[in-house]
Amino acid sequence: MRKIYMFVFTSMLLLLSACSSGASSESIKVIKFADAGWDSIRVHNSIAQLIIEEGYGYDTDVTVGTTAATVQALEQGDVNVYMELWTDNIKEVYEKAIEKGSIVKASTNFDDNTQGLYVPTYVIEGDAERGIEPVAPDLKTVEDLAKYPEVFKDPEDTSKGRIVGAPSSWVVSEHLATKVETYGLDDKFNYLAPGSDSAIVASLAGAYKKGEPWVGYYWSPTWVTAGYDLTLLEDHPYDEEVWEENKGTEFPPNDVVIAVHKDFPNQAKEVFEFLKNYETSNDLTEKALDYMEENEAEADDAAKWWMQEYEDVWTKWVPEDVAKKVKESLK
Numbered sequence: 001m002r003k004i005y006m007f008v009f010t011s012m013l014l015l016l017s018a019c020s021s022g023a024s025s026e027s028i029k030v031i032k033f034a035d036a037g038w039d040s041i042r043v044h045n046s047i048a049q050l051i052i053e054e055g056y057g058y059d060t061d062v063t064v065g066t067t068a069a070t071v072q073a074l075e076q077g078d079v080n081v082y083m084e085l086w087t088d089n090i091k092e093v094y095e096k097a098i099e100k101g102s103i104v105k106a107s108t109n110f111d112d113n114t115q116g117l118y119v120p121t122y123v124i125e126g127d128a129e130r131g132i133e134p135v136a137p138d139l140k141t142v143e144d145l146a147k148y149p150e151v152f153k154d155p156e157d158t159s160k161g162r163i164v165g166a167p168s169s170w171v172v173s174e175h176l177a178t179k180v181e182t183y184g185l186d187d188k189f190n191y192l193a194p195g196s197d198s199a200i201v202a203s204l205a206g207a208y209k210k211g212e213p214w215v216g217y218y219w220s221p222t223w224v225t226a227g228y229d230l231t232l233l234e235d236h237p238y239d240e241e242v243w244e245e246n247k248g249t250e251f252p253p254n255d256v257v258i259a260v261h262k263d264f265p266n267q268a269k270e271v272f273e274f275l276k277n278y279e280t281s282n283d284l285t286e287k288a289l290d291y292m293e294e295n296e297a298e299a300d301d302a303a304k305w306w307m308q309e310y311e312d313v314w315t316k317w318v319p320e321d322v323a324k325k326v327k328e329s330l331k
Contacts, residue, residue, distance in 0.1 A: 028267045032061040034070035034082045037167075038197055039299065040221055041084040043288045044109060046303035047314065048083055048278065054329040055322035056271055066169045074261055075102040080268075081275065082259045084109055088252040089172050094259075104265060106258040106275040112282045115172070115219035115251050117142055117163065118230040120204075123151070123213050132211045141234045142183060149188035151213045161189040164203050164216030168193040176217055179247040204228070221285035223293035277317040284310065304330055 031052060033045045049060040063070060063079050071090060073079040075097055082103075087094045097103045119139065121127075126134035136148045145152070149161035156162075163180060166173040173193045180191045194200055200216060201224060207214035208228055215233075218224055235250035236242070243249050258275050265272040288306040291297060297305070307314055308330055315323040 026267065028058075028080070030059045030061055031268060031271065032063055032078070032080045034074060034079045035062050035064045036067045036070050036084075037064070037169075038084075039223070039289055039292060040285050042299035043285065043292070043302050043306070044083040044280070046299045047307060048081070048275070050300075050303055050307065050329070051274065051314065051318060051322070051326050052271055055318060055326045056268075056274070058268065058271065067171060068169075071097070074259065077261045077263060080261050080264050083278075085257050085259045086254050087257055088254040089170075089175075091252075101262055103259045104262055106260050106272060107278050109256045109258050109278065110221070110281045110285060111253070111255045113220050113254055113256060114225075114232055114282075115254070116217070116235065117145075117176075117215055117233045118218050118225070119213070119215045119233065120208055121229045121231045122211060123215075124231060127211070130211055135213055139233070142179070142185075144233070145185055145215065146183070146188055152189070152215050154190045154192075157190055161215075163189045163191050164200055164214070165191050165193045166217045167196050167200070169195075172217070175247050175251075182246040182248045221282040221289060223286065223289035226286040226290050227293060274318050274322075279317075280313070284313065 031049075033049065035042055035045060045062060049062075052058050053060055063073055065073070067090060070079060070082065071085070071093060074082050085094065094103075098105065119136070122130070122132045122134070123136050124134055124139050125137075126132050135151050136144075138144065139148060145161070145163070152161035152163070154160050154162035163176075163185065165176045177191050177193070180186050180189065185191075194203070200218065204214055204216060204218070204224065218230070220226070224230075236248060238249045238252050240252070243252055258278055260272065260275065284306075287309070288302045291305050292299065292302040295301070307326070311327070315327075318326070
């Protein structure tokens, strides 16, 4: 695929603010996508890019950066398309941007996702085949963790347990840290905000292989939640007022939307129409992520595999002539 990667760092935010690219409503030749750092957004980028390049004749770029940096780039027109914007994780920013018209929602990519604190199921139920005994049989909710700090012992501070949080650069990490404090878990647990998604996975994979206890943040759709037998800890039913006050509920329903810069519908009308039709699900996304993990594949390869397997899904998003061109490119 014809992609040029450009890196956007948090330190560039002020520069971006001062030096906007000056996006206009004129037609464009290169469509720029945001990559905020997780596999599912990369897969959806690759699917959309392949369709746009082969079906509509545009070139594409990918801008890599934190959520904050890439969302700001979208507002300013330095990014045109955001394929997986988790709206409730950045609710205030997203709603303000929609209200002032700097970005436009094209469609909901999927809305059947979950996120929160997970434990390997063997922690609660054991695993007879692996000879693992249940060590926290009464663990059901996030608040129940208070009973088990010694089970999830922090190897660097054995006087407390460890909760592995979201990457420190993600907005959701702040939500989790607040939740830990709200439930008084900070008295018995250290909250660790790792530097990356891969650090969470490495931590989980290491514990899972040994059959050891682990508790930490993850979300679906991912190959992790599809590939490991994990249990999402329950929380209080979502209440907007409580959530806004202290994060003392389950995560809010999270529409994961495709958003574009305000000028994009006029810059590439036919592509915007395609994106308005783009819709998947947690399960469909995890199929591609499973393929990536099992085959050690890149997002581009997973996208091609997915499009061959689920031709009946994506061909509904585009006109017949566009679908024909894309299908030819997949042979």
